[in-house]
Amino acid sequence: DAGVTQSPTHLIKTRGQQVTLRCSPxxxxxxxxxxxxxxxxxxxxxxxxxxEEERQRGNFPDRFSGHQFPxxxxxxxxxxxxxxxxxxxLCASSFIGEQYFGPGTRLTVT
Amino acid sequence: GESVGLHLPTLSVQEGDNSIINxxxxxxxxxxxxxxxxxxxxxxxxxxxxxxNMDKRQGQRVxxxxxxxxxxxxxxxxxxxxxxSAVYFCAExxxxxGRRALTFGSGTRLQVQP
Numbered sequence: 001d002a003g004v005t006q007s008p009t010h011l012i013k014t015r016g017q018q019v020t021l022r023c024s025p026x027x028x029x030x031x032x033x034x035x036x037x038x039x040x041x042x043x044x045x046x047x048x049x050x051x052e053e054e055r056q057r058g059n060f061p062d063r064f065s066g067h068q069f070p071x072x073x074x075x076x077x078x079x080x081x082x083x084x085x086x087x088x089x090l091c092a093s094s095f096i097g098e099q100y101f102g103p104g105t106r107l108t109v110t
Numbered sequence: 111g112e113s114v115g116l117h118l119p120t121l122s123v124q125e126g127d128n129s130i131i132n133x134x135x136x137x138x139x140x141x142x143x144x145x146x147x148x149x150x151x152x153x154x155x156x157x158x159x160x161x162x163n164m165d166k167r168q169g170q171r172v173x174x175x176x177x178x179x180x181x182x183x184x185x186x187x188x189x190x191x192x193x194x195s196a197v198y199f200c201a202e203x204x205x206x207x208g209r210r211a212l213t214f215g216s217g218t219r220l221q222v223q224p
Contacts, residue, residue, distance in 0.1 A: 004153070033211065040118060042199050042214030043154065056211050090153050092212075098144065099212065101153035 002027075004093050004102035012108045013081050021076040021105045025093030031055075032074040033099060034066060035090040043090055049074050081109045118197060120219040129187040129222075133200030133215045136181060140202035144212070145174060145185045149196045157185070157198075161205070187220075195222045 005024045013019050025032050031050045035043035045058035049068035068074045072093075078085055086109045092099040123129050135143070141162040146154035160167045160174045160183075167174050173186040183200050197219050201212040 045211040103153045
């Protein structure tokens, strides 16, 4: 079992651009959550997907959107990138119990 | 790997000593608490969890204590090893409401001196 995988590992974008991050959940997991972790801080909840729908959302603007596919994999899209969007983006998958985290995608906005 | 927390509170202990990491939470409705370990360049790794109907839970070399009266959580690591060096986060959730969105604390860096 590969666990939760995320791609790409690192990404550099320019202000105003758009980015798509990808996540494959752990085998048997049907729920995917996304978190943003700024340097020196704990992860902050962005949103959660279950049965291909956004089930819950944290305090993030509409520039952050996502999608879940029938195979439970998920994408995080961020439009009109700001410098403050630079962070580690973590994906976590779960079935009923604990959330398992992937290694994250490091996004740098210049 | 990239450093997780450059300006976090740091706990420095000697190898073999016991470590205690503390966390305060604010949401009275939280009923599920988890400790995560995050090494540089990696995602958070589950260590141990506890439901609000318990005040203590033990794992292998780790113990979590929950004091709901003062909204305080602690993680005790016995016989700390160099491999325990990492940033530790507490997280809380509202399982009974089905919220399932973790709220993380700010983290503590544990440094184990050989």
